[in-house]
Amino acid sequence: MAVFTEVSFDEAAAFLHTLDLGQLQAIQGASGGIENTNYFVDTDQGRHVLTLFERLTFEQLPFYLHLMKHLAGRGIPVPDPAANARGEILHRLKDKPAAVVNRLRGHSELAPTTAHCAGVGEMLARMHLAGLDYPRQQPNLRGLPWWNETVPVVLPHITPEQRSLILGELAYQNHIAASSAYRSLPRGPVHADLFRDNVMFEDGQLTGFFDFYFAGCDTFLFDIGVCLNDWCVDLDTGALAADRAQTFVSAYESVRPLTAQERTLLPALQRAGALRFWISRLWDFHLPREAAVLKAHDPTHFERVLRQRQLQPFML
DSSP, rough: BBSSSSOOHHHHHHHHHHTOOOOOEEEOOOOOOSOOOSEEEEEEEEEEEEEOSSSOHHHHHHHHHHHHHHHHTOOOOOOOOOOTTTOOOOEEEEEEEEEEOOOOOOOOOOOOOOOHHHHHHHHHHHHHTTTTOOOOOOOOOHHHHHHHHHHHGGGGGGGGGHHHHHHHHHHHHHHHHTHHHHHHHHEEEOOOOOOGGGEEEEETTTEEEETTTTOOEEEEEHHHHHHHHHBBBOOOOOOHHHHHHHHHHHHHHTOOOOHHHHHHHHHHHHHHHHHHHHHHHHHHHOOOOOOBBOOOTEEEEEEEEHHHHHHHOOOO
């Protein structure tokens, strides 16, 4: 989360009034993340998150917001977008698309144990199954076509050794995506950004997934690879924590067993997840946008993760 667009107390209070969410008591800019403007807003009726979208358009946003509504209606603990009197969940504030969702209870576990990984793995599988009948379609906007477009943009900012790594991996991922095994992978709506700071726990129990604004239709295996690269790694080295990884996958498979093709391609999709976030962090770090509150992520972390996945693939 970040603050690119300033919203005053009075502006927020008037906006929340149109959603019948009560009297505004407090508003605070949120500093995590780097895509949208986010505020924590507390009213006499509850705690919420107000988001103004800085990159996503009015045409793109219904996919994300209605996906959250769909998942919430099927018992998946996700933020539920607030509707106005006309039943609309996509709004306008400061001439930008906006939404308000309930604020999940608890806190993020930034040093997860195997128990936390098991909870995330099981809930991720439940989420994948719950989204199978979601009717809207939108590709993962940070998928392979975006990687192919963005790598040339970041190349001038990295070393020759890094250029060799990123171009080699990009070629490998294009090769994988053209294979029949990849085309047979199960697909549907995926979160695509389910890092440690996008999951809440309270008293050791998972209370919700949030920040669905990178979601899209992609392979479920990509979602799993992204999670393994964050929940099951040593943050200093990028090395896989095998016990957490095995626990995560076992918990996932207790709900939705992996296909033979998924088991075979898991190492490749872990590499894909590492490449995706290395590219995006390079882009955000070297070509930043101005924000009132913003903390850019270190791109070298996912370079280390990618190298580790190439050297020591996780096989089931």
